Amino acid sequence: MDGGDEQHTGWGVLQKGDGEWAGWSMWRGQDPFEDHAGPFYFRMDEDGRPVCAFRAEKKHMNGGGFMHGGCIMTFADYCLFVIAREALAQTHSVTATFNGEFVGAVPLGALVECRGEVVKNARSMVFVRGLITTGGEPVMNFSAVVKKTRPRA
Numbered sequence: 001m002d003g004g005d006e007q008h009t010g011w012g013v014l015q016k017g018d019g020e021w022a023g024w025s026m027w028r029g030q031d032p033f034e035d036h037a038g039p040f041y042f043r044m045d046e047d048g049r050p051v052c053a054f055r056a057e058k059k060h061m062n063g064g065g066f067m068h069g070g071c072i073m074t075f076a077d078y079c080l081f082v083i084a085r086e087a088l089a090q091t092h093s094v095t096a097t098f099n100g101e102f103v104g105a106v107p108l109g110a111l112v113e114c115r116g117e118v119v120k121n122a123r124s125m126v127f128v129r130g131l132i133t134t135g136g137e138p139v140m141n142f143s144a145v146v147k148k149t150r151p152r153a
Contacts, residue, residue, distance in 0.1 A: 052079040052114040067106035079114040087121040100142035
């Protein structure tokens, strides 16, 4: 993390108190791979919809100097759980299917954002779609299905 005040808000969520990410939240300690790959942040926008974001660092780049596709996919997987968070309502869950198309590139230092929606919240599955952008330009669109597995202890 980039330092500054943090506030624990429950269910593994930390809320940032200052700096670039003031007012944003993050999950920490819930997924070690995401902790390693991030940091990734989320908040609700002015319309009450989730938005996720992170800043492209050197560790996220590929040999060509742009963000590695695996990093973009990891961020997309993080985002789909933020987007589906309300529909998942304290259940453990896993990504069942994931489809994505890379349509743009991300340079070092860029702000990467994602917005999306729950298409359908079924009994045991949540269907999600999202769009990752940088500078208002699309980077990746995706659709995914999250499988609800069991209530969170």
